[in-house]
Amino acid sequence: MRQHQQQxxxxxxxxxxxxxxxxxxxxAAVGISFFTEHSILEAGKAAxxxxxxxxxxxxxxxxxxxxxxxxxxxxxxxDPYGTMILTLSAVAVEVLILAIMMRTTTSPTxxxxxxxxxxxxxxxxxxxxxxxxxxxxxxxQPYNDDSSRTYSVMILTAMGISMMVxxxxxxxxxHYYSAFTIGxxxxxxxxxxxxxVGTHSYFFSYSYPRAKQASGEPAxxxxxxxxxxxxxxxxxxxxxxxIGFLAEFMSAFLNTSLExxxxxxxxxxxxxxxxxxxxxxxxxxxxxxxxxMQSVVNIAMGASLSTVILTVPVMEGIALYTEQPxxxxxxxxxxxxxxITLVVAAINLNDGQTNxxxxxxxxxxxxxxxxLTLLGL
Numbered sequence: 001m002r003q004h005q006q007q008x009x010x011x012x013x014x015x016x017x018x019x020x021x022x023x024x025x026x027x028a029a030v031g032i033s034f035f036t037e038h039s040i041l042e043a044g045k046a047a048x049x050x051x052x053x054x055x056x057x058x059x060x061x062x063x064x065x066x067x068x069x070x071x072x073x074x075x076x077x078x079d080p081y082g083t084m085i086l087t088l089s090a091v092a093v094e095v096l097i098l099a100i101m102m103r104t105t106t107s108p109t110x111x112x113x114x115x116x117x118x119x120x121x122x123x124x125x126x127x128x129x130x131x132x133x134x135x136x137x138x139x140x141q142p143y144n145d146d147s148s149r150t151y152s153v154m155i156l157t158a159m160g161i162s163m164m165v166x167x168x169x170x171x172x173x174x175h176y177y178s179a180f181t182i183g184x185x186x187x188x189x190x191x192x193x194x195x196x197v198g199t200h201s202y203f204f205s206y207s208y209p210r211a212k213q214a215s216g217e218p219a220x221x222x223x224x225x226x227x228x229x230x231x232x233x234x235x236x237x238x239x240x241x242x243i244g245f246l247a248e249f250m251s252a253f254l255n256t257s258l259e260x261x262x263x264x265x266x267x268x269x270x271x272x273x274x275x276x277x278x279x280x281x282x283x284x285x286x287x288x289x290x291x292x293m294q295s296v297v298n299i300a301m302g303a304s305l306s307t308v309i310l311t312v313p314v315m316e317g318i319a320l321y322t323e324q325p326x327x328x329x330x331x332x333x334x335x336x337x338x339x340i341t342l343v344v345a346a347i348n349l350n351d352g353q354t355n356x357x358x359x360x361x362x363x364x365x366x367x368x369x370x371x372l373t374l375l376g377l
Contacts, residue, residue, distance in 0.1 A: 020235065026062035026242045029055060033249035041256055049257035055250040056271065059243055060278045063093055066239040067279025069232035076229060091306040092240055094118065094276035095314050097247040101272065102318065108327045111315045112163060113269030116334050118307040119155070120369040121270075121277050123341055126284045127300035128362025131348075134288030134296070135356030141293035146203040148349030151301035154192060156342050158185065158308040162316075163338075167329035174325045182313040182320075189309045206294035264376045277303065293354055301345075333377045341365055 017024055033055065040051045070089040098114055107113075134141050162181050169177045196204055254268060280299050287295035312328075319325050330338065344365065348358040 020065060022061040022065050023235070023239055023242060026058050026239075026246060029058045030242060030245045030249075033246070037249055037252065040253065045257045045259075048253040052250055052253035052257055055246050055253065056275060059097075059246050059250065059275050062239055062243050062246070063275065064279045064282065066093065066236050066243070067283060069235045069239075070279075071283060072232045073229060073236075088306060088310075089236060089240075091276070091303070091310050093243055094272060094307060095311055096240060096244045097251075097272050097275060098311065098315065099318065100244060100247045101251040101268065102315075103251075107265070107268065108325075109265070110269055110272075111311070111326045112328050112330060113266040114272045115159075115163065115307055115311055116330060116338065117266065117270045117273035117369075117373075118277065119159070119304045119338065120341065120366060121273050122280070122300045122304040122307070123345055124362045124366035124369060126277065126281055126303075127296060127345075128359050128364075128366055129281075130284045130288035130296045130300070131293070131354040131359030132356050132363055133285065133359070134291065134293060135354060135359050137289060138291045140353040140355050141288070141291055142206065142353050143294040143297050144203065144206045145350060145352040147294070148297055148301060148345070150192075150195070150203055151297070151305055152342060152346050152349065154188065155301070155305050155308060158188060158305065158312070159338060161185075162308065162312045163328055163330045164335060171325075175320055175323075178316040178320055178325065182316050185309050185313040192305070192309070204294075204298055264373055266373050266376075270373060276307075297349065301349075331377070333372060337365070337369060337372070 033051075040047050066089055070085050074085045094114070098111060102110060131141070161184050166174075166177065166181075195201075254271070258267065280303055284296045284299045287293070287299070315326060316328075341362075344361055348354065348361065
């Protein structure tokens with residue numbers, strides 16, 4: 001523990017604007033979209049597609065700043081609180097974008113496909129690529145296997161209740177099961193949260209030896225130490241609000257550009273999953289290359305669990321309020337992919353060490369998911 005608390009230096013407005021240039025760009029994009037939305041929509045599908053692609057890039061840039069300030073808070077509080085802040089900030093962005101897009105799309109499977117895509121991206125994409133690159137650099141990378149087992153069984157239970165069992169629920173009784181699902185997800189997350197930050201918090205942490213620093217070389221997290229917590233919280237809230245406005249315009253442009261184009265039905269869902277997971281990808285890869293696999297496991301598996309266990313009750317609540325049910329039951333192909341993914345994860349993450357081979361197995365499953373999506377399955 002430090003002998004004295006470092007004073008957080010005040011940040012001037014010019015330096016703050018320079019530091020948060022991505023959020024400034026995002027705010028400018030909100031203004032431009034507000035004044036040009038109707039002109040772009042009237043210009044046709046090509047213009048709408050270009051505008052949607054540009055806004056997706058801006059949203060990803062803005063979300064990286066949200067993730068950065070979540071990392072600042074995460075570093076200050078340490079694991080497991082830190083990774084919880086990271087995953088919750090990403091899920092908040094995802095839920096916000098989903099709720100906005102549900103107002104402008106007629107797809108009854110958008111929620112299901114987004115959750116499925118997020119799980120594939122988090123476990124097979126993020127964890128797979130991180131374990132592959134980290135394994136090639138460091139060999140076997142240690143972590144606390146209690147965390148991986150806890151995450152795996154929670155994800156399987158949550159997805160089974162909310163996305164497999166609904167296949168057998170009669171259409172006339174959907175609202176009863178939706179209400180039950182909300183209660184089940186809230187109960188699961190409440191207990192998980194108590195474990196994660198309470199008596200079983202050691203499940204989600206790992207003690208790494210302190211890396212030696214060369215003389216005069218700054219510590220990797222020195223910048224995070226010097227940033228203000230209050231400023232980070234303010235920027236996170238402002239960033240999520242800006243992303244919400246951008247998502248509104250992006251959704252309108254994307255719907256217009258894809259209408260009647262023959263694009264894969266799940267493309268919008270994959271887009272939402274990529275937007276919300278983009279900052280986590282960079283964070284997890286940095287952690288893996290620094291030989292911090294526990295952070296990767298917490299981010300990838302924690303994001304998957306948070307996506308299911310937090311998105312489902314919010315969306316089911318919207319369905320009950322509007323009396324318009326979503327199709328939550330996964331297709332046979334999706335069910336098979338989820339089962340294979342969780343079985344492979346349970347085997348790979350059972351010994352407290354990852355390696356390049358284990359990372360490659362997940363990354364191949366991610367490539368399979370991409371191929372199935374392009375084939376419209």
